Amino acid sequence: MIPAPFDYSTPATLKEALTLLQQLGDDAKILAGGHSLIPMMKLRLASPAHLIDINKIPGLSYIKEEGGYLKIGAMTREVDLEESEIIRKKFPIFIDASKLIADPQVRNLGTVGGNIAHGDAANDQPAIMLALRAEVVITSLEGERVVPIDEFFFGFYTTAVQQGEILTEIRIPTPSKGTGSAYHKMERKAGDYAIAGAAVQVSLDGKGTCTQIGIGLTNVNATPMRAFRSEEALKGKKLSADLIEQAAQLAAEDCNPSDDLRGSADYKRTIVKALTKRMIHKAAERAVNS
């Protein structure tokens, strides 16, 4: 399992990287954490002629609160989320996810940006970002553009990131008081991709009425998907066990899983329902205790 030969560049600035990317076009791939790309290259499922390693570009790895957003630099490693004080306090959903994303060694190198830019519905961060209503900052030589997460995932392995562009930042709106979030996926064993996963962020007012809700689902659709009807079922209502059950049922109905080694589509719907229900409860509990 040896990759095919390729050329390799380590641009020192984002501009240099973007210039290279524009020059090389389709022949080039961006190397971030490398934990999706290098395995594919070893299997020779991907044989890019050129790798542009953006690891040496300063200023792409950060977690900060600014202007009503939590901003995560695209090159922020998964492990950095796990160890961030801000995340620990305000976004427990990432802590839930962190132990379930691949394994510690992979999380040491794997980046948050890469996890999203790969456009793989089996990855965990996309569903979480859907739940958190994130925005994605995409940079090209022309400048930056901001894409809402709902417009980011186009299809299997394809995203809003176009040729000549690099995903540089993820922005998550700072949640209001009384917000809680939670994520869980069911996996065949530790480190596996999800059989199904559910990410939920819910905001409650003082009376327990749901003012905001985001529900994202992992690996049960061609693209990472938002459970729109489930969200609608809860928004503006006082949460109850029955209502949550109904919302979970809608998620199960609306997702589009496929039959594979992880189980049949029907089975995955069962799991989606169970996990969605549990994550809504868990997020709501956290909202109350926040």
Place this chain on the structure above:
Amino acid sequence: MEKQITVTINGEAKTLNVEPRLLLVHLIRENLNMTGTHIGCDTSSCGACTVLMDGKAVKSCTVLAVQADGKSVTTVEGLATGNNLHPIQEAFKENHALHCGFCTPGMMMRAVELLDKNNNPTEEEIRWGISGNLCRCTGYNNIVRAIQYAGAKMRGDKLPSTDPVFV
């Protein structure tokens, strides 16, 4: 086209010309002739190739050698200080945490990072913490015990017994 890289391996800086596609694990094993780091799979699943890169545990089969340029890499050969074993090495031997020894270097390197971050982990934290390393021989019980033992040693606490516990 070959690239010149400088990698500090177990404290010693090495400058070499390598193909960009050379995997870090092959740099270590083939170019630098340090064969303590092993290869157990081809899908980044088993962790036998785990080394520390700038103190972080990484799977060296999924890192290009050129990515290690300018970085410091520690392998199992760099764990001991002179004749003094690293606490994790002592712990693995004392607690019978290895059988065939093939996963052991990678397992220990990951354990070292885990203990560097938290030298008093719970059993649950240890089990999830080594979930990127497969061992086919030991059933993991004694690996968990060894990591707890090494933690105690690093904390300077009284060392737990290493006698086998039978029900």
Place this chain on the structure above:
Amino acid sequence: MIQCKTSKEISGMGHSMKRKEDARFIQGKGHYVDDIKLDGMLYMDIVRSPYAYAKIKNINIEKAMKVPGVVAVVTGKDLEKYNLHWMPTLMSDTQMVLPTDTVMYQAQEVAAVIATSRYAAADGVEAVEVDYDVMKPVVDPFKALDPKAPVLRTDKPGKKDNHIWHWEVGDKKKTEEVFKKADVVVKEKMYIPRIHVASIETCGCVADYDKVNNHLTMYMTTQAPHAIRTVIALVAGHVGLTEEKIRVISPDIGGGFGGKVPVYPGYVIAIAVSFLVGKPVKWIEDRSENLQADSFARDYHMEVEMAGTKDGKILATRFKVVADHGYADAQAAPSKFPTGLFSIATGSYDYDTTYMEADAIYTNKPPGGVAYRCSFRVTEAVHAIERITDRYALEVKMDPAELRMKNFIKKEQFPWKSPAGWTYDSGDYHQALKKAMDVVGYEALRKEQAEKRKKGELMGIGISSFTEIVGAGPSRDFDILGIKMFDSAEIRVHPTGKAIARFGTKSQGQGHETTYAQIIAEELGIPAENIQVEEGDTDTAPYGLGTYASRSTPTAGAAAAIAARKLRDKARKIAAYLLEVSEEDLEWEPGVFFVKGVPEKKKTIQEIVFAAYTNHPQGMEAGFEATHYYDPPNLTFPFGSYICVVDIDKETYEIKVRRFVAIDDCGNIINPMIVQGQVHGGLTQGIAPAMYEEFIYDEDGNILNGTFMDYLVPTAVESPSWETGHTITPSPHHPIGAKGVGESPTVGAPPAIANAIVDALAPLGITHLDIPITPYKIWKALKEKGKI
């Protein structure tokens, strides 16, 4: 409590001596086959078939030969010139080394690329162009028996079907009669899926042929180096490579578990290439190649029946097996035992009627299967009997522990003759199960379960009380390719009283360097620390059949004890001479002969050994060495009782193993720490097929999970915290009363887990689930039953 006869300084049997081999492993100084680097060494990589069944129309090597660094591409046609394109399997079947016209399974070797580097070889493999004519494969062994199915082994003259052999044992007619009359008959179909040893080190070799001296040194991952040397001589003798010209070296092995017993095509190709080019050739498998092409195990389709009375007395059992061997019967089992030791399937129970039959079938899958941590099909046998026993308990509404207690062979009935013909050497099954029940708190758990069932919660308790059969084996019955399954030990004690001992076995992590030293220390009183153990080099070690099927302690361990006793007899003579007394006047305590009643008049073993070189009695042979080839009088029969407690999530069907208690009896224990380590590891290899691992093929013969991404080897998260203990019932015929332990947990754990899960689901009408039992499988079963 384990009693030690020797001091800690000597560390004979019963001491938890820390392992001698660990020093190198923890410092990165283990020496595995991929660590070998020889001058001028070439690298081999293999082109494999993407199809399960296809004619090879053409192999174009032109582009590959142009890849920088590629020196040769070898195909079946090249090997055919030397008649090396086929080889025998250990079961006297035949198997291709490289095909000349047809590929028979996905991932089969098609051509080998030889290059100056690993990377160039990989590039060469990409550049070889093979033109296939794809055919519809036979994947299902039952469909393979259909008269309309294509005959796969057209290479065998006159072969008209895909049937390999039929085997049976027991009394068919009597069994039919008992079943006819019995009050209760239960029956389940059970499939033990195709799985893989998945040792973390894959297979590989460095073949180093020296043209000048016509000598081959073969470094390879083999559990049986001596047998392999003989096999190589048989395969390559006709090209001048005779047995004295072959040295097989098995360096440190990164786990074997039976997967490193067979001869794989890659080894033979590497030898052939080294022979032709006169340079060393290294071949190391990738993990995917290892999983997809080598060393599968199990793949047994079983129909299992039990007949009994209404009040829970077992009367008879019946087993019908269809064994899928893939395209060749390449299992590694003793020649006379095509189903291995499956006939242990009558279990731990006292009844006298059984009938078993098996048919082996060719399909378009990789050849096998190996005895994966198992004495040749014992895993399948124990699963069958322990599952059907639980099924019977369910049928007669009896607690499965009570039913087992009622049917166990009693301690005083040993040696006990089983209805399938084995003589169980010893056992105390009641004691082992009672201990397991006490440790787990069985009564309280059953109460808790009753409470939980009222609330609709799913909790299960599963028992497995297995009888093992290991230590193959007595020469009257056991051979591989005609070579009897003895094993050997050679001890040389140096003048200063330190020793080197060599064996025909080969450790792959079992700790032989420590445990063999302890056996010799026990017998001679020389500290184990001062006994160097070596294995794996056919030029130096005595001949033996190797390490698999828990046979090392029963065979080579016995050889060590007897060789040491020969030396102790010699030591007595020397001591008598030195002390000027008669031999009968001497008494032995570990390490010292002393005159009866005069303990201060003594000679230590070190003094005696020194005298053997410096002052030995006239007429006595000088030196202090002994060799023994041990031919066991019987097999050994370790046993145990395991109890597993599971909780199943009502919504997701996730299975949580809450407790797992394993009580093993392997007779006398050499090193408790190592025995426990073996049990821990074997248990994780037991939960693996019970809940996670299996190979899945589609109808075109494509393997769907041939990498570690989808072949689910348990991590520390899936592996429970094992609770282990033992009882001790020494083997009456083994020199040190030991029995072997490595495979017991792998054999015993799957039915305990399966029984626990089925027990949890029994209120929902589930009576059986095939392993691996996953949440998805539970969901499917409940769906079919209309329970969800």
